[in-house]
Amino acid sequence: xxxxxxxxxxxxxxxxxxxxxxxxxxxxxxxxxxxxxxxxxxxxxxxxxxxxxxxxxxxxxxxxxxxxxxxxxxxxxxxxxxxxxxxxxxxxxxxxxxxxxxxxxxxxxxxxxxxxxxxxxxxxxxxxxxxxxxxxxxxxxxxxxxxxxxxxxxxxxxxxxxxxxxxxxxxxxxxxxxxxxxxxxxxxxxxxxxxxxxxxxxxxxxxxxxxxxxxxxxxxxxxxxxxxxxxxxxxxxxxxxxxxxxxxxxxxxxxxxxxxxxxxxxxxxxxxxxxxxxxxxxxxxxxxxxxxxxxxxxxxxxxxxxxxxxxxxxxxxxxxxxxxxxxxxxxxxxxxxxxxxxxxxxxxxxxxxxxxxxxxxxxxxxxxxxxxxxxxxxxxxxxxxxxxxxxxxxxxxxxxxxxxxxxxxxxxxxxxxxxxxxxxxxxxxxxxxxxxxxxxxxxxxxxxxxxxxxxxxxxxxxxxxxxxxxxxxxxxxxxxxxxxxxxxxxxxxxxxxxxxxxxxxxxxxxxxxxxxxxxxxxxxxxxxxxx
Amino acid sequence: xxxxxxxxxxxxxxxxxxxxxxxxxxxxxxxxxxxxxxxxxxxxxxxxxxxxxxxxxxxxxxxxxxxxxxxxxxxxxxxxxxxxxxxxxxxxxxxxxxxxxxxxxxxxxxxxxxxxxxxxxxxxxxxxxxxxxxxxxxxxxxxxxxxxxxxxxxxxxxxxxxxxxxxxxxxxxxxxxxxxxxxxxxxxxxxxxxxxxxxxxxxxxxxxxxxxxxxxxxxxxxxxxxxxxxxxxxxxxxxxxxxxxxxxxxxxxxxxxxxxxxxxxxx
Numbered sequence: 132x133x134x135x136x137x138x139x140x141x142x143x144x145x146x147x148x149x150x151x152x153x154x155x156x157x158x159x160x161x162x163x164x165x166x167x168x169x170x171x172x173x174x175x176x177x178x179x180x181x182x183x184x185x186x187x188x189x190x191x192x193x194x195x196x197x198x199x200x201x202x203x204x205x206x207x208x209x210x211x212x213x214x215x216x217x218x219x220x221x222x223x224x225x226x227x228x229x230x231x232x233x234x235x236x237x238x239x240x241x242x243x244x245x246x247x248x249x250x251x252x253x254x255x256x257x258x259x260x261x262x263x264x265x266x267x268x269x270x271x272x273x274x275x276x277x278x279x280x281x282x283x284x285x286x287x288x289x290x291x292x293x294x295x296x297x298x299x300x301x302x303x304x305x306x307x308x309x310x311x312x313x314x315x316x317x318x319x320x321x322x323x324x325x326x327x328x329x330x331x332x333x334x335x336x337x338x339x340x341x342x343x344x345x346x347x348x349x350x351x352x353x354x355x356x357x358x359x360x361x362x363x364x365x366x367x368x369x370x371x372x373x374x375x376x377x378x379x380x381x382x383x384x385x386x387x388x389x390x391x392x393x394x395x396x397x398x399x400x401x402x403x404x405x406x407x408x409x410x411x412x413x414x415x416x417x418x419x420x421x422x423x424x425x426x427x428x429x430x431x432x433x434x435x436x437x438x439x440x441x442x443x444x445x446x447x448x449x450x451x452x453x454x455x456x457x458x459x460x461x462x463x464x465x466x467x468x469x470x471x472x473x474x475x476x477x478x479x480x481x482x483x484x485x486x487x488x489x490x491x492x493x494x495x496x497x498x499x500x501x502x503x504x505x506x507x508x509x510x511x512x513x514x515x516x517x518x519x520x521x522x523x524x525x526x527x528x529x530x531x532x533x534x535x536x537x538x539x540x541x542x543x544x545x546x547x548x549x550x551x552x553x554x555x556x557x558x559x560x561x562x563x564x565x566x567x568x569x570x571x572x573x574x575x576x577x578x579x580x581x582x583x584x585x586x587x588x589x590x591x592x593x594x595x596x597x598x599x600x601x602x603x604x605x606x607x608x609x610x611x612x613x614x615x616x617x618x619x620x621x622x623x624x625x626x627x628x629x630x631x632x633x634x635x636x637x638x639x640x641x642x643x644x645x646x647x648x649x650x651x652x653x654x655x656x657x658x659x660x661x662x
Numbered sequence: 663x664x665x666x667x668x669x670x671x672x673x674x675x676x677x678x679x680x681x682x683x684x685x686x687x688x689x690x691x692x693x694x695x696x697x698x699x700x701x702x703x704x705x706x707x708x709x710x711x712x713x714x715x716x717x718x719x720x721x722x723x724x725x726x727x728x729x730x731x732x733x734x735x736x737x738x739x740x741x742x743x744x745x746x747x748x749x750x751x752x753x754x755x756x757x758x759x760x761x762x763x764x765x766x767x768x769x770x771x772x773x774x775x776x777x778x779x780x781x782x783x784x785x786x787x788x789x790x791x792x793x794x795x796x797x798x799x800x801x802x803x804x805x806x807x808x809x810x811x812x813x814x815x816x817x818x819x820x821x822x823x824x825x826x827x828x829x830x831x832x833x834x835x836x837x838x839x840x841x842x843x844x845x846x847x848x849x850x851x852x853x854x855x856x857x858x859x860x861x862x863x864x865x866x867x868x869x870x871x872x873x874x875x876x877x878x879x880x881x882x883x884x885x886x887x888x889x890x891x892x893x894x895x896x897x898x899x900x901x902x903x904x905x906x907x908x909x910x911x912x913x914x915x916x917x918x919x920x921x922x923x924x925x926x927x928x929x
Contacts, residue, residue: 503778510777510784511770514756518764521753528713530739530768530831539774639759639796639808 135204139220142203143227143285150195150232154264157255158610163187163263185266189280192232196281199228200288201296217289225285232281233274240270346490354486356602358558361493362551363598366575367582367590368500369547374576375585375633376513377540378520380441382572383448386428387545389567390421391552393455393464396562399474403465410476414553421549422542429541433534436523448572456564469563473556489558496554500547501587507543508587509636516540517585574598577615581622583629592630666691666867667712667743667835672721674704674711674891681707683891684721689835689884694861694868696878698902699888700912705871706748708888709837713745714738726834740768744828745837748871750820754813758804758823761812762795765830795830802826802856818849822856829864836860838870842877850874854881879903887911 153159166187172178178186203224204217239261242249249256265273315321324330346354366388373381394417398408432443455464464470475483476492483489507513515536518526527533556562574597582593597618601611622629667689674682681704689695697705710716712723714735723730730738744765753761770791772784799808802822807815812823821841828836841857842850854877860866872878878885879899887895887902889911895902902908906919 506778506780507774510788511767511772512774512777514760514764515767517756517760518753518767521755522751524715524735525747525751525753526764527735528715528739528745529764529827530736531764532734532736543774635757635760635809635811637809638757638763638792639799639806 135216135220136223138205139203139223140227142199142205143224144231146195146199146202146224146228147231150192150228151235153195154235155253155256156610156613157260158613159188159191160184160255160260160263161610162191166190181266182263185263188263189266193280193284196225196228196284197288197291199224199281200285201292202288203285204289204292205297214290214293217293218286221285221287221289221292222282223285225282225288226278228285229278229281233277236265236277237270237274240265240273244270342494343491346487351486354490356599358486358490358493359602360594360598361490361497362555363575363578363594364497364591365493365500365551365554366548366571367578367594368497368504368587369544369551370575371579371585371587371590372504372507372516372547373540373544375579375590376508376520377516377537378523379537379540380437381444381541381544382441382569382576383428383444383446383451384544384548384575385567385569385571386448386451387421387425387548388552388555388571389451389455390424390545391417391549392556392562392566393470393552394420394549395553396470396473396556397464399557400470400472402471403462407474410474410557413474414476414550417553418546418549421552422546425541425543425545426538428545429538433537445569445572448569452564452567452569455567465563467564469561469566470556471561473560473562475557475560483557486558489554493554493558496550500550503543504587512536512539577619581618581630583632586629586631586633589629589631589633596630664691665689666726667869668722668724669708669712670722670724672708672711672718672723674707674716674718680891682711682718682888685888685891685893687886687893687896689867689869692861692865692867693883694857694870694881696870696872696882696885697888698872698875698878698885703888703911704891705888706839707891709745709839709871712738713743713837736768739831739833742832742834743837744831744833744835746821746824746828746839746841748839748843750817750824752812752820752824752827754811756812757809758812758815759792759795759799759808761823761827762798762830763791765827766791766794768831798826798829801829817844818852821845821853825856825860829860829866833866835867835869838868838872840871840873842872842874847876850877853877857881 150159153162163184164187167183170187172183172187176183181189200221204220239249239256243258243261248258249261250258266276268276346357349357366384369387370381370384373379373384395410395413397404398406398413398416399410401407428444428447432440435443454460456467457464458466460466477483483492515526515531518529518531519533519536523533552562555566559566578593578597579590580593581596582591583589597615601608601614665688667687669685669687672682672685672687673680683704685708687697697708699705707716711718712725712730714730714733714737718731725738725741725743728741730741730743733741753764756764770787772781772787776784796805796808799805802825804815804819804822804826807819812820815823825836825838825841838857842853845853857868857870858881861868870878870882882899885895885897885899885902886893887905887908894907894911895905897905
């Protein structure tokens with residue numbers, strides 16, 4: 132068999148499996164709804180004799196089919212990328228894809244007609260879903276339809292691949308794009324503007340103005356979402372210090388978030404203690420409590436490295452959640468039901484009762500944390516953390532007291548998480564054990580990894596991608612875990628260093644242009660030794 | 663000449679294996695002192711005892727008139743001992759100059775609060791460290807490479823950077839662990855010159871583990887030989903070269919006399 136045919140058949144099988152999988156979790160139906168939302172097609176309307184849902188479903192399946200064709204018709208290194216080969220390859224990939232999809236349609240269709248309730252085994256596959264998948268036809272007709280449909284789509288995909296993806300005008304597009312970008316960013320005038328110190332203030336000022344004005348415009352739902360993202364930025368920046376800078380893999384990070392949330396809840400809520408202290412008084416108390424817990428956790432696990440540390444901290448995170456839930460501590464912590472009516476801050480006698488206020492407050496918290504992280508990163512302590520991450524033994528031999536520096540990292544990270552917890556509980560006016568599940572730790576760790584470990588802009592980008600995207604794609608709610616997994620795998624394969632990886636400061640040549648001799652003379656004097 | 667480092671009956675055991683066996687050593691101030699021996703003789707274990715990574719089972723380590731026993735590695739660095747490693751152990755994802763600035767850790771004092779508040783003292787200290795770092799880079803011949811990641815530097819440069827990082831902690835005694843490992847003859851000549859320069863210009867005492875006999879004989883003033891954890895000989899390069907025990911340790915029993923025969927025949 133010719134290599135390109137084999138390649139096409141393989142692509143067909145892979146996409147067949149993908150389509151089957153997407154059908155079994157009923158992602159196809161969700162995607163059809165999503166397309167319906169985008170095209171604003173009314174559910175009842177019919178297009179080309181098909182109902183809108185079916186039509187949208189075919190759009191989605193067609194896109195997968197085109198992709199399969201484009202993949203399957205990829206150029207063999209020994210063959211010319213001719214139109215004929217592309218059509219044959221695309222058709223074969225599509226036919227295999229269609230055969231698998233058709234068999235699936237035939238199988239579920241026949242089972243359904245035979246009265247087997249598939250949704251007892253696969254909860255998503257309701258009879259209605261099968262009816263839509265078969266486009267209201269008999270199983271055999273549906274199967275044949277998919278065979279033909281996917282073959283056509285495969286051929287289309289082949290043409291698309293040859294004509295667009297692999298066409299000559301796209302060659303070197305990366306290099307050309309970079310060139311264009313460089314010519315824009317390194318243009319004389321641009322450099323001049325960038326060198327001007329005023330530019331920075333203007334940019335920061337505009338950003339601040341945007342952050343201040345945005346919450347007034349976007350409505351309650353989006354303010355809530357932006358607030359959540361902000362809280363995850365806080366958590367991410369804290370974990371970034373522990374994991375990204377100091378290299379201590381902490382899987383129980385949610386514990387500190389819980390300590391912050393519970394300290395504000397128990398001290399300001401009317402039940403169970405009725406203390407009702409002021410938010411502004413509780414804020415520092417909560418942060419200090421969280422960082423003390425960080426130190427307390429740190430002491431026993433100090434001598435552990437890597438995987439062992441991860442497991443112990445994982446356990447610690449769960450202990451805090453289970454304790455808060457336990458019947459024994461219910462009179463103290465509110466138990467499984469949680470704590471209601473958590474106090475909100477007041478400013479000049481006015482209570483914070485809108486999400487707009489909280490977005491401002493959370494943004495302020497983020498700015499503070501960014502400021503602190505930035506200062507720490509370029510200090511003796513920050514360098515010591517990074518040295519510990521790189522090689523703990525050598526770091527110690529450089530005079531770094533690894534015990535105290537680890538505790539410092541835990542304490543600072545925990546303080547940020549505590550701040551996040553306080554704002555979270557106060558905004559939601561509620562906190563309970565389910566707010567502090569393991570999933571929070573995993574989310575925060577993922578956003579640090581996806582964003583770029585050790586990088587402040589990376590963490591912010593990661594929070595927006597992992598917490599913001601699911602909100603925008605609300606229909607994907609059920610597939611969030613899938614989405615997470617796919618995103619992490621894809622990121623690790625194509626961009627292991629993260630969305631915005633941390634960059635290192637240029638220290639050596641920082642001031643040389645102004646204050647020191649030009650490089651030429653420095654080179655000439657290199658032979659002579661310093662005093 | 664006063665003694666800067668002294669070990670008395672230093673012993674370290676791993677289970678039944680005695681890696682370092684009752685070693686007495688006295689390193690004079692501002693000398694270049696080499697420790698040699700076949701593979702597995704206990705040289706690196708000896709280093710690890712001095713720098714506090716292992717705690718010895720018996721014996722004494724006296725540095726600058728005070729015992730080092732029971733001190734953690736970071737405390738020992740503060741006392742004035744720095745080291746390099748057999749297989750280069752730089753902070754590879756940090757730049758060259760950042761590596762050196764980590765080396766300055768023991769010379770700096772700023773703490774967490776000062777870092778956040780950016781006090782004038784901290785600013786001054788950071789600026790000084792940066793300037794010193796640039797000077798050290800120049801001293802080891804790496805000017806202009808300071809902003810490269812350590813792992814992207816060529817091998818020879820990494821070795822030099824490791825020395826620069828060790829020098830940053832302002833040591834009285836520098837422990838080099840096979841400084842010319844993996845170098846070609848030209849590079850190791852440079853390294854020899856560099857080691858002499860360290861002692862002559864900075865007044866640092868050098869204790870060195872080395873396998874390259876050309877380097878050992880060319881640069882050392884005093885040599886100690888370890889074999890199976892015990893010190894079997896000590897003396898000047900000339901004395902060591904003629905010592906039959908040393909030749910036996912390296913080449914096996916009977917080798918010394920065999921070599922002598924060959925030497926006699928060839929004369």
